[in-house]
Amino acid sequence: MNVNTYNQKGEEIGQTRLPKEVFDVKLNPDLLHQVIVSQSANRRQGTVQTKDRSEVRGGGKKPWRQKGTGRARHGSIRSPIWVGGGATFGPRKEKNYKKIIPEKMRKEALLMVLSSKAKQKFLIVLENLKIDKIKTKEIAEIFKNLKCQGQSILLAIKDKNIFLSARNIEKVKVIEPRNLNALDVLSCKYLITTKEGIKEIEKTFIGNSKFKNQNAK
Numbered sequence: 001m002n003v004n005t006y007n008q009k010g011e012e013i014g015q016t017r018l019p020k021e022v023f024d025v026k027l028n029p030d031l032l033h034q035v036i037v038s039q040s041a042n043r044r045q046g047t048v049q050t051k052d053r054s055e056v057r058g059g060g061k062k063p064w065r066q067k068g069t070g071r072a073r074h075g076s077i078r079s080p081i082w083v084g085g086g087a088t089f090g091p092r093k094e095k096n097y098k099k100i101i102p103e104k105m106r107k108e109a110l111l112m113v114l115s116s117k118a119k120q121k122f123l124i125v126l127e128n129l130k131i132d133k134i135k136t137k138e139i140a141e142i143f144k145n146l147k148c149q150g151q152s153i154l155l156a157i158k159d160k161n162i163f164l165s166a167r168n169i170e171k172v173k174v175i176e177p178r179n180l181n182a183l184d185v186l187s188c189k190y191l192i193t194t195k196e197g198i199k200e201i202e203k204t205f206i207g208n209s210k211f212k213n214q215n216a217k
Helices: 029-042 103-119 136-145 160-166 182-187 195-207
Strands: 002-006 012-017 123-126 153-156 172-175 190-194
Touching (some): 029 182, 160 172, 190 195
Parallel strands (some): 153 190
């Protein structure tokens, strides 16, 4: 599969051949769903928590005596049925949301998403992407030239100046090609990388692994 290659001015200057093992993989919706759910769950911080009756302040003294008042008996104002009391069955930070997914499944899901981006023409390949200094305005101008400004973009490149320049742009996320994952790629409309980035993706997920995709056409 070949895709158009652009320069930083948005001009088409040639074509880049995409490796079939990475960008021509048959979609398996069930596997992809399972991986996306697991990766989303693994990113949950799990820090939300409510206080139960043992953690709420106060309530050491019995509100009123047990009998003779005509009112219901109560032992503490921090009972869950009192306003300001502890919560019953509320969320606790001890809960673990992590799900384990085999590496082979994660890689295959990523290849499926990359293939989908290429087939839907949401993959933009640049000949090179370099800026002399850290300047957000230059990166924004490049996105404008590529006609994807204002859209959600995943920029897969290994360059400190690019990372520091693009990280403050709304709807733009920068990641190294070797750290690509199915959730990040699927969450953004456009995937932008360079010819060197394509080589690194192939080397990371195909060349340096025993994983061999069985669904490549």
